[in-house]
Amino acid sequence: MHEADPRGPSSKGYRLLQILVLGLFCLMTLRLWHFQIIKGQEYAHRSQQNLLRERNTYPLRGQIRDRHGRILAENLPAYSLALIREAGSNTKTTLSRVSNCTKASLQEVKNRYNKRKDHVEPFEPLILKSHLDFSELACIESRLASNPALRIIPRAKRHYPSGPIFSHIIGYVSQASQKDIKERSYLQPDDLVGKRGLEYSLDRRLRGSKGRKRLEVDARGRVLRERIVKEPDPGERIRLSIDAELQHFIWQQMGDRTGVALVMHPDTGELLSLVSKPGYDNNSFVGGIQESKWQELLQNPRDPLRNRAVQSAYPPGSVFKLVIASTALNNEDFSKSKERNCPGFYQLGNQVFRCWKEGGHGEVALKKAIKESCDVYFYKLGEELGIDNIANYSREHGFHSRTKINLPDEKTGLIPSREWKKRRLGRSWQGGDTLNTSIGQGYTLVTPLQIARYVSALLNGGYLLKPTLLSDKEPRQQGRLPLEGGDLNFLLGAMQAAVEEPHGTAWRLRMPNATMGAKTGTAQVVRLTKEYKEMDLEEIPYKYRDHGWMASYGIQGDKKYVVVALIEHGGHGSRAAGPLLRAIYERLFTEGGSS
């Protein structure tokens, strides 16, 4: 045979083939070793990653109920529309289909998508619209098969059965903004968060915490199996001290008027009612408020978004006389029975300060001065005490400081002083300023809640208690009035006289089988000219009318209540708030009150 005959075990050709087979074996074995043994674990992990997705599971937000268990904030079922980008082929087409089904324009849908897309992880749902209504839901649901990237996700929708009546207490829940996420570290981009009211301050407790579930998916993102990794913690149910029926009643009684009414338990600081009118429909914020409605709210001159119980500070008017009286009682030299003369006016320099009663009250001592709210007595008293005294002691009554109730944006109010005026207005304190301060006018500003806290302190032995909207809480002491028991009783007695004795400014409030006490107040908004002063209330333009205050207490047997009302531009305190308070007390004392 020729040497070139390739056959036979020793020929080159044969050798070549042998080498090739051996080479193949070695090459493949080594390569497999590399993948399956050396990097096996890594690849096993990656195949798991292909497969497994983790998703959040959401707990229900805690309900808010009143002290008797009536529901004030609840969760109703609702559906959100979400997009999973990786599960579909063409995002643009999908978005335009979304726009067809929902009422949003394509641009709006695109904007929503673009805003969210960088904050959502791969394979995670991107919420395009929450709270689909039924027609939107039906439209999307019927097209899910041809739009594999879309998902309908059931979520709960917050609902407030009584809307505006409790809106200032409860607030609402809506989409967390960038700012919210920055402020609260536990928030994630698609979360809902409480805004305003208790939904805001108690958000952490109400929301519970998310759980986690693991999904086994195929390459199309279809879910094959689900497993709960961590159960969600449900939100805490919150029980308020508020009595819903009482709140409804007061709301109704206030009618069209703008203002505040508070009912407090003096021994605990619990609020049975906190009404601020006008309110707003907090339900309209839940799905995301329409721009037009929002503008309406913002531009409404009655400012419905303002919680006047804590976010507004008003001149206290004559109610402040109680505080001036306290200051005086603290003074060793002061005598309750010393009389001062009120001729209807008081002259300071070339200024004449008038008393509300034209002819004056004649000789009055402290009790009568409070009962009949004599301005001149207090001008004189104020001058004697001096602004420094007044300023210091007023602060000890809980003014010019927040009550720290569980509501956002509380105002501190203002007790003016020499150095305040110098600092703030650049001018020095005048004698007239003292006189104005003595009757609760001028620069002084208080919130209705501060007044309520103060009156409660008079009743409970002098303790300034933290006002609270929640029930089952230990009363928290925030301070002590600088008065002894005897003085407290004196003030209470003067208030009682205002109600139960003739010529008392709160005469309208008297009730047969209860002990009532009150201090009226009329806070000037602007100084009315002589001609306005002679007009009837209705003839004066609304915004020039005085605010009407009434701070009161009522005791019947075991039941003790403090009721404070402020009617904006209501005119005289007694006229404005008297009937309202009377109705409230009637209800409190006859309907078994509120335990």
Add this chain to the structure above:
Amino acid sequence: MISVGRTSWSQFNWTLLALIFVLTVLGIINLYSASSLQGDQGMTTTFYYRKQILWSLLGFILLPAGLFFDYRHLKQWVWPLYGASIALLAYVLFFGTTVSGSTRWLDLGYVSFQPTELAKISLIILCATILARLPGPVGFKSLGKILLLAAIPVALILAQPDLGSGLTILMIAGGIILFKGINRRVLFTLLVTIPLLAPGAWFALEDYQKERIFTFLHPNQEPLGAGYHTIQSQIAIGSGQLWGKGFLQGTQSQMRFLPAKHTDFVFSVFGEEWGFAGCLFLVSLFCLFLYQMVLISGTAKDSFGALLVCGVFFYFFWQILINMGMVLGLLPIVGIPLPFFSYGGSSTLINFLLLALVFSVSIRRYIFTRESLDL
């Protein structure tokens, strides 16, 4: 030379038959898994494995036919076969069915026929015929002759376009030539010329083919696009680790992460389900299979027989190497099937046909080898 040219049944290579059987069965079992998909309602199986059983049965019927057929007759059929394959290749370009941009198939009703397969057979026989007549190693003249003859069908195949098959044919021819032996000068010239031609070849490539090479080099740059196949395949095989995930438990394949798993990526399915142990076993089987052909080639009765079997050897060798290499990230994705495992009616039949030829050669060899005759 003493020639004891009779058919000897006692020389029948039972090992090869056994290997073919085992590989076929494993292939079908694997294809069953590769045909299955996990849905949220449970598993569904597509028809692939069933068809494969059919083709394999047909193949086993073909095998004995080859035993009765004397391979030497093929020498007379060289040119008709060659002509027919060229004619059919030309025909398919105009009248064939186009699938995903390439025109490779002739639709004959129930079955489809790929002229490329015929071309592969005819070229193997052609090379074997030409080289058998050569007394010594291949020189320029013979090389040129073979290249020229191969160029026509290869060009037609490249026009389909089917780069993979075209290159495979050239590589099979190259393998046979190397087996025969190459003149040193020719070898040297080739070694110098081919690298020079490479840049030219690069420009001749279509964009998508260039893309494939690029993706091969950097699969992670396009994880959801072109690199997806490679990455998913590697994940599949790698995640099998030592013992595999178990039959039908391959998550990559069952959960649709692995594409083309009944054709190009069948080996990934196998790797995921049977692990390194299974793969080592399979690679050994394939190597043993190939080695049988080496043995048969070495003990063939004549040059023609040896070269023929060598051709079949390379036919299988390149497919195995390229497919496994592709699946394991050693080569770009080129769509070459894995023998016995990838789904394919015509490729299965061709495989069995070629193996029948191998058997034909194997039982017609000398009882005595050259050495034993001591001549």
